[in-house]
Amino acid sequence: MKACGLIVEYNPFHNGHVYHLQQSKEETQADVMVAVMSGSFLQRGEPAIIDKFHRAKAALQSGVDIVLELPYVYAVQYADLFARGAILTLSSLNVDHVCFGSEAGNIVPFINGYHHYIQNEKQFESKLHQFLDEGLSFPQASKKAYESIDLTSGEVDLSQPNNILGFSYVKAVKELNASIKPETIQRTKSGYHDEKIEHDIASATSIRKEILQQQSMTSNARNALPTATVEQLNNYMHSSGRWHSWEDYFPFLQLLVQTRTLDELKSIHGVIEGLEYRLKQTVQEAESFEHWMQLLKTKRYTWTRIQRMFAHLLTNTTKEEIETYKSINQSPYVRILGMTDKGRSYIQSIKKDIDVPLISNIQQFNHSMLDIEERATNAYYSPLPSSVKKVFKSQELTGPIILKETGI
Amino acid sequence: MKACGLIVEYNPFHNGHVYHLQQSKEETQADVMVAVMSGSFLQRGEPAIIDKFHRAKAALQSGVDIVLELPYVYAVQYADLFARGAILTLSSLNVDHVCFGSEAGNIVPFINGYHHYIQNEKQFESKLHQFLDEGLSFPQASKKAYESIDLTSGEVDLSQPNNILGFSYVKAVKELNASIKPETIQRTKSGYHDEKIEHDIASATSIRKEILQQQSMTSNARNALPTATVEQLNNYMHSSGRWHSWEDYFPFLQLLVQTRTLDELKSIHGVIEGLEYRLKQTVQEAESFEHWMQLLKTKRYTWTRIQRMFAHLLTNTTKEEIETYKSINQSPYVRILGMTDKGRSYIQSIKKDIDVPLISNIQQFNHSMLDIEERATNAYYSPLPSSVKKVFKSQELTGPIILKETGI
Numbered sequence: 001m002k003a004c005g006l007i008v009e010y011n012p013f014h015n016g017h018v019y020h021l022q023q024s025k026e027e028t029q030a031d032v033m034v035a036v037m038s039g040s041f042l043q044r045g046e047p048a049i050i051d052k053f054h055r056a057k058a059a060l061q062s063g064v065d066i067v068l069e070l071p072y073v074y075a076v077q078y079a080d081l082f083a084r085g086a087i088l089t090l091s092s093l094n095v096d097h098v099c100f101g102s103e104a105g106n107i108v109p110f111i112n113g114y115h116h117y118i119q120n121e122k123q124f125e126s127k128l129h130q131f132l133d134e135g136l137s138f139p140q141a142s143k144k145a146y147e148s149i150d151l152t153s154g155e156v157d158l159s160q161p162n163n164i165l166g167f168s169y170v171k172a173v174k175e176l177n178a179s180i181k182p183e184t185i186q187r188t189k190s191g192y193h194d195e196k197i198e199h200d201i202a203s204a205t206s207i208r209k210e211i212l213q214q215q216s217m218t219s220n221a222r223n224a225l226p227t228a229t230v231e232q233l234n235n236y237m238h239s240s241g242r243w244h245s246w247e248d249y250f251p252f253l254q255l256l257v258q259t260r261t262l263d264e265l266k267s268i269h270g271v272i273e274g275l276e277y278r279l280k281q282t283v284q285e286a287e288s289f290e291h292w293m294q295l296l297k298t299k300r301y302t303w304t305r306i307q308r309m310f311a312h313l314l315t316n317t318t319k320e321e322i323e324t325y326k327s328i329n330q331s332p333y334v335r336i337l338g339m340t341d342k343g344r345s346y347i348q349s350i351k352k353d354i355d356v357p358l359i360s361n362i363q364q365f366n367h368s369m370l371d372i373e374e375r376a377t378n379a380y381y382s383p384l385p386s387s388v389k390k391v392f393k394s395q396e397l398t399g400p401i402i403l404k405e406t407g408i
Numbered sequence: 409m410k411a412c413g414l415i416v417e418y419n420p421f422h423n424g425h426v427y428h429l430q431q432s433k434e435e436t437q438a439d440v441m442v443a444v445m446s447g448s449f450l451q452r453g454e455p456a457i458i459d460k461f462h463r464a465k466a467a468l469q470s471g472v473d474i475v476l477e478l479p480y481v482y483a484v485q486y487a488d489l490f491a492r493g494a495i496l497t498l499s500s501l502n503v504d505h506v507c508f509g510s511e512a513g514n515i516v517p518f519i520n521g522y523h524h525y526i527q528n529e530k531q532f533e534s535k536l537h538q539f540l541d542e543g544l545s546f547p548q549a550s551k552k553a554y555e556s557i558d559l560t561s562g563e564v565d566l567s568q569p570n571n572i573l574g575f576s577y578v579k580a581v582k583e584l585n586a587s588i589k590p591e592t593i594q595r596t597k598s599g600y601h602d603e604k605i606e607h608d609i610a611s612a613t614s615i616r617k618e619i620l621q622q623q624s625m626t627s628n629a630r631n632a633l634p635t636a637t638v639e640q641l642n643n644y645m646h647s648s649g650r651w652h653s654w655e656d657y658f659p660f661l662q663l664l665v666q667t668r669t670l671d672e673l674k675s676i677h678g679v680i681e682g683l684e685y686r687l688k689q690t691v692q693e694a695e696s697f698e699h700w701m702q703l704l705k706t707k708r709y710t711w712t713r714i715q716r717m718f719a720h721l722l723t724n725t726t727k728e729e730i731e732t733y734k735s736i737n738q739s740p741y742v743r744i745l746g747m748t749d750k751g752r753s754y755i756q757s758i759k760k761d762i763d764v765p766l767i768s769n770i771q772q773f774n775h776s777m778l779d780i781e782e783r784a785t786n787a788y789y790s791p792l793p794s795s796v797k798k799v800f801k802s803q804e805l806t807g808p809i810i811l812k813e814t815g816i
Contacts, residue, residue, distance in 0.1 A: 251790055254797075255660055258786035259724040284801065287794050316667040378666035382659055386695050389662075393692065 004030035005090035005098040023185040024099035032346040034066045038075040040380035045307025047244040050236040056337040060403040061228030065343035069335040072376040073325040083168035092356040105186025113156040120149035248383035250289040270309030338401030360400035412438035413498035413506040431593040432507035440754040442474040446483040448788035453715025455652040458644040464745040468811040469636030473751035477743040480784040481733040491576035499586040500764040513594025521564040528557035656791035658697040665691045678717030746809030768808035
C-alpha cells in the first residue's frame, strides 16, 4: 500500500482540508492518507479549539486513514522545528509522500530553492545570526536572511506563511535524509489568515473566530465544515460547556507569573531576553488575556512568540527540555490517535519494517517526550469542570480511536 | 497609652471575638487593642473566607484599634512558629500585654508549665525527635513529648487546641525575651471545632460551614456575628460573587501538581517524606478538593498538614524560604492593615521608640518576606473574575484602612 503523509493542525477540520486531502490523494495516487496532527497546543501557540481526540475523530470520519500526534515539543515551535518533528513522525510510518498546500502548487521551485539555499547556507547562517543579534525575532530574521541569499525573490515566494512551512518540510526531508518524496498541491483561494467566511472554503482562523464570538455553530461556519466536524464541535461543547481559547487560561497564567520566581520564569522555553521582567511588570495591569498580549507585544516579542511562551509556561516546558529534541534523528515513539480499518491494515502491513514503538495509551511507553505530552494534555484541560476533565483525560489511557469503514 | 495584643484569625470576626476583645480589655486595663491577624491563608491551611482587608475592617468596626498582618511565613504554620511570628509582630509595636482565651482562664498554670518545660527541655527534645522518627506528625509528636515530661497531666490541659496555642504564646514570649506580659481569659462555652451554631456565640468553623453550605447569610449566622461582619461578608460576596474555600483552588492545584516536576514539588515547604509521589499518584483520580484530601490523608499526613502544604504549593513557598524565618529575633517590618483614630494616636505615641519600619502599602518596603506576602495575596485572589481581582489587589498598594471613631 502506498501512503501519503499530511502535516496538519485541523483546528478544526474544514472543507479546505477535505480539498487538501482529496487533491493530495489524487496527486500521489496513495492508498492510505496519514495525517500528523498537532495535539493540545498549536504551532502559533494557541490551545486547540477542541481536544485532539475530537479533532482526530472528525478527520477520520472525513477520509483521513491514520491520525498521528505531532509531539508537543515540535508542535508549538517555529516552522523549522515544527517541520522536523512532522517529518520525523511521518518517516517512522514509512510514508511514501508528503503533500502540502502551496500558493502555486508546483514542487520544483521548492526543490530548486532548497539547492540554492544549500549553496548559500554559510551566508544564510551568518545573515540569520546578524539579524537575530539586531533584535529581530526568529521568523523575521530568517525571512530577511532568505532574502539576503535571493531565495525570496526567486521561485519560492516565502512571504506566504504556507510557502514557508512547505519550504521547511522540504528542508526537513532533505536534512533528515528521509525517504519521503515531497509533493505540493495548489491551495484554494482562501488566505491563511482571512478572517471572514465568504465561501464554503474558509480559513480555520475565520471559522474559529466566528464560532468563538457567537459561542455557537453558525450557518456560515456550518457551510465551511464537513458534517463530522460540526458534530464533533457540538459534542465537545455539549460535554464540556466550552470551546477553548486563551482567555480560559488567563487566571492560570496570572497565578504562574505572579508566584514563580524570575529564575523559574527564565527557565521556561520561550522566556528570552528579559521577558520574565516584562511578564512580572504587566501581569497586575492586565484585565484579560487579550489585554495582556497587547501590553506584552513589541516588534521583538511577536504575538505568536508570546503565545508559544505562554503554552510553555502553562505546561512548565523548560529550555533544557526542548534543547534535547532539536537534534534527534529518529522519533522515540509514534503515537496513533486514531485510524480507520484501512489505516489499521496499513499499520499491520508495515509493522515488521519499522523500528519505532507505536503507542496509543500514554502508559504503554516511558519517555520524557511523552511526559511532556501528558503535561500538555492536562494543562489543556485545566479550565474544564473536574468531572468532564476526568472523562476526557481517560482517553489518554485507552487505545486509539478505531473507525469502522461502515461508520463513514 | 497601654496596649493589649490579641492573636487572631477573625475568619470571620464573630461574637466570641467581641467577648475576647472586651474581656481582654477589662483584664489588662488597656487603652488600645492591637490584633495581629492571619492574612490570606490561615493557621490550619485554609484560604480565609473573605480577604484580609474586609476582615480587618469588620474588626475595626467592632472595637479593635489596630489590625496588623501576621506574615504568611508564620501564619500558615504549626503552633510554635505561628506563635513566634505573632509575638515578634506584637513586640515590634511595644504592646504591654498579650491576652488569649483558654479553657480555665488562669495564666498561672501556663507560666508554671513553661518553667516545668524548661527544666525538662532536654528530655522533651529527645522524646520529640523519637516520636517524629517514629512517623508522627509534628503536633502529634509534640503532644506526646509534652505528655512524656508530665506537662499535660499537670496544670495546663494541652489536649485543648486553644491551650496549645496559649502555651505556645507564653513560650514565644519567654524565648524571644519579649517585654510583653501574657494574660488569659476564660473562653466561652462554644468549642473550637463545634460545627453547629446553637447560641449567639458560635465557633468560626460552624459559621463558615453554615454560610458556605447555604451560599448566603443565614439567620443563625447573623445571630452569631456583629453587624459589621455581616456587612463585610455581604459586601465581599456582592463584589466578587464568592466566599473562598479550598474547592475554588482545585483546578489551580491540579495544574501545579500535574505540570511541576517531582523535584520542583519536593522543594515546596510541607512536601515531605515522599508526598510529591503521593500527590502525582492521586491528582488524576481526584474529583474535587475534598475528594483529593480523602485520597491524600493518612495518619501521618494530617488534614491540616496537607492543607498547609497546598497553600505553600499555590503560593510557591519553598522549604528554603521558610527556613530563614524560623529563627529570626526581630520582625523585618510590621504591616498595618487598618486602624481607628485611637489606634493611630497610639502609633504616633510610640513611633519614636520603635526600630522596625511600619508599612501598609507593599511597595513602601523591599523584603523577601513581603514578596511572599504579595504572592499569597495574588494566589488567594486567583479564583476571582479579573476585574474584581484588580480592584481587590489595588488595596495592597494603598494606605491602611483608617476608621474614624465617629464611624463606629
